Amino acid sequence: MNYWGIWAIYRHEMERTFRTVGQSIASPVISTVLYFIVFGTAIGSRISDVDGVQYGAFIIPGLIMLTILGQSISNASFGIYFPRFTGTIYEILSAPLSFVEICIGYVGAAATKSLMIGLIVLITANFFVTFYIQHPFWMMFFLIMTCVTFSLLGFIIGIWADGFEKLQLIPLLIINPLTFLGGSFYSINMLPGIWQKISLLNPVVYLVSGFRWSFYENSDVSITTSVVMITVFMFLCLAIIAWIFKTGFRLKN
Amino acid sequence: MTSAISVQNLHKTYDNGFKALDDVSLDVERGEIVALLGPNGAGKTTLISTICGIVNATSGKIDVFGYDNQKDYRKARSCIGLVPQELTTDAFETVWHTVSFSRHLFGKSSKPEYIESLLKSLSLWDKKDNQIRMLSGGMKRRVMIAKALSHEPDILFLDEPTAGVDVELRKSMWQLVRKLRETGVTIILTTHYLEEAEEMADRIGVINNGKMIVIEDKKKLMKKLGKKELVLELYSPISEIPEALSGFDLHLKQDGHQIIFTYDPAKQDNGVVRLLDQLKAHSVKCKDFNTRQSTLEEIFVQLIGEK
Numbered sequence: 273m274n275y276w277g278i279w280a281i282y283r284h285e286m287e288r289t290f291r292t293v294g295q296s297i298a299s300p301v302i303s304t305v306l307y308f309i310v311f312g313t314a315i316g317s318r319i320s321d322v323d324g325v326q327y328g329a330f331i332i333p334g335l336i337m338l339t340i341l342g343q344s345i346s347n348a349s350f351g352i353y354f355p356r357f358t359g360t361i362y363e364i365l366s367a368p369l370s371f372v373e374i375c376i377g378y379v380g381a382a383a384t385k386s387l388m389i390g391l392i393v394l395i396t397a398n399f400f401v402t403f404y405i406q407h408p409f410w411m412m413f414f415l416i417m418t419c420v421t422f423s424l425l426g427f428i429i430g431i432w433a434d435g436f437e438k439l440q441l442i443p444l445l446i447i448n449p450l451t452f453l454g455g456s457f458y459s460i461n462m463l464p465g466i467w468q469k470i471s472l473l474n475p476v477v478y479l480v481s482g483f484r485w486s487f488y489e490n491s492d493v494s495i496t497t498s499v500v501m502i503t504v505f506m507f508l509c510l511a512i513i514a515w516i517f518k519t520g521f522r523l524k525n
Numbered sequence: 526m527t528s529a530i531s532v533q534n535l536h537k538t539y540d541n542g543f544k545a546l547d548d549v550s551l552d553v554e555r556g557e558i559v560a561l562l563g564p565n566g567a568g569k570t571t572l573i574s575t576i577c578g579i580v581n582a583t584s585g586k587i588d589v590f591g592y593d594n595q596k597d598y599r600k601a602r603s604c605i606g607l608v609p610q611e612l613t614t615d616a617f618e619t620v621w622h623t624v625s626f627s628r629h630l631f632g633k634s635s636k637p638e639y640i641e642s643l644l645k646s647l648s649l650w651d652k653k654d655n656q657i658r659m660l661s662g663g664m665k666r667r668v669m670i671a672k673a674l675s676h677e678p679d680i681l682f683l684d685e686p687t688a689g690v691d692v693e694l695r696k697s698m699w700q701l702v703r704k705l706r707e708t709g710v711t712i713i714l715t716t717h718y719l720e721e722a723e724e725m726a727d728r729i730g731v732i733n734n735g736k737m738i739v740i741e742d743k744k745k746l747m748k749k750l751g752k753k754e755l756v757l758e759l760y761s762p763i764s765e766i767p768e769a770l771s772g773f774d775l776h777l778k779q780d781g782h783q784i785i786f787t788y789d790p791a792k793q794d795n796g797v798v799r800l801l802d803q804l805k806a807h808s809v810k811c812k813d814f815n816t817r818q819s820t821l822e823e824i825f826v827q828l829i830g831e832k
Contacts, residue, residue: 274599274632275632276629276630276631276632276633276634277629277630277631277632279629280626280629280630281630284615284626291617358613358615359609359611359613360613360614360615362574362577362579362607362609362613363627363630363672364630365577365578365579366577366578366579366602366605366607367602367630367631367632368598368599368600368602368603368631368632369630370599519581520580520581
């Protein structure tokens with residue numbers, strides 16, 4: 273195992289984050305705080321409780337998910353796409369690093385950054401609404417698994433994209449709608465029957481549901497299903513990345 | 526003894542169908558300097574990139590110090606340092622950080638005293654805390670070399686190292702290459718400057734359209750393919766070459782004041798003595814003469830033109 277190599281990539285990526293702290297950390301935190309003010313405090317005060325939880329508190333898990341999904345994807349996709357764009361990727365590809373090590377470096381840094389943002393948002397939420405966490409271990413489990421899995425997805429997007437437009441395409445056209453329709457702001461039980469069934473095709477539903485369960489012990493789908501879904505998704509992403517490095521897709525061809 | 530690099534029947538066709546390498550074979554011995562020449566798009570950079578692991582080969586085998594560059598990629602790549610053609614560095618990093626980053630990528634722990642001596646040898650020490658974007662083009666080129674040498678490689682690839690650099694820097698690069706060779710580093714460089722290949726290399730390979738046209742010891746190559754010219758300065762100009770001398774490869778120059786005779790120096794009977802006798806017989810008097818060996822550039826143009 274090339275530990276020095278992994279550490280070099282990880283540190284390089286984290287230093288880039290701290291060099292642009294306003295854009296990297298402050299911006300997503302401010303956006304989320306605005307969601308809390310608008311949906312939690314202003315509009316939320318006129319909405320009745322959902323599954324026995326005050327609306328402002330109900331949306332906290334969803335909002336955190338919304339933020340870390342977007343951040344994980346954009347951090348990881350930009351992290352690998354930028355060296356491809358500038359040509360500095362040659363150094364990574366010519367180094368004695370396996371795909372697993374490259375992945376740990378880039379995805380680890382992207383996931384760390386998302387996790388930091390998620391925790392900062394959680395702490396910030398405390399200033400606006402009162403909430404509680406029933407299962408802190410599972411809360412951290414879902415938070416970390418989501419950060420890692422969606423950073424893996426972002427890594428794939430960063431390799432697939434051959435332009436800045438494509439880099440934004442999947443997050444904007446697929447991930448954002450799935451996240452908004454994944455129960456961040458509502459329980460899918462509030463939807464008409466057919467839409468409830470359609471919603472179950474949305475993988476984000478399982479993440480939000482499981483994460484919300486760790487806070488308030490109420491969920492749209494069972495906790496086991498949520499854990500299985502996120503684990504399956506993570507291994508699917510790993511398999512795609514292994515294939516990319518094996519075939520050299522967009523990197524070595 | 527195992528070669529530093531052994532390339533056998535290497536083929537590379539890109540996804541867009543472009544055949545960049547067509548059955549290339551090459552052996553590079555330890556400690557030698559090999560220059561790869563070829564026009565733009567000939568396949569030089571693809572060959573280097575494939576050996577370094579940046580590009581996947583379509584077929585063929587590459588060994589680095591006996592290590593297969595696919596199966597034993599860690600060992601193979603650890604031996605290699607690469608200076609790419611483009612100045613691709615992270616503009617906001619400092620010189621010290623970027624060189625240390627490269628060393629760590631190759632699995633080596635920090636060694637500040639080595640990085641210090643490396644930066645000093647490349648006249649970069651006083652710039653170590655500068656961001657790379659603040660450096661001149663020549664300095665950036667040196668940073669690229671420092672990055673490639675940061676993990677103390679046994680083989681160094683220099684892909685057009687002196688493209689776009691001034692004469693002074695080019696000369697200092699040549700010095701550096703010689704110094705590296707003295708320490709036992711094997712060097713493979715690609716260049717458009719034939720003068721550079723002539724000056725630096727032990728062996729020269731010529732690539733065109735993805736094929737290795739020739740790879741030969743520099744002196745042997747120049748002897749084998751090089752022509753020699755005998756330049757005869759005449760006492761009085763002549764308007765045309767006498768008919769009796771039509772069997773010689775002669776050209777009139779300088780308004781009839783010069784006769785140029787091109788001959789093959791490797792031949793036992795190269796024709797020089799016979800020509801001089803014939804000139805005397807036809808009362809063509811010479812006041813001076815000199816000979817000139819073909820340059821590598823002329824050999825290169827000849828090779829590329831033939832294929």
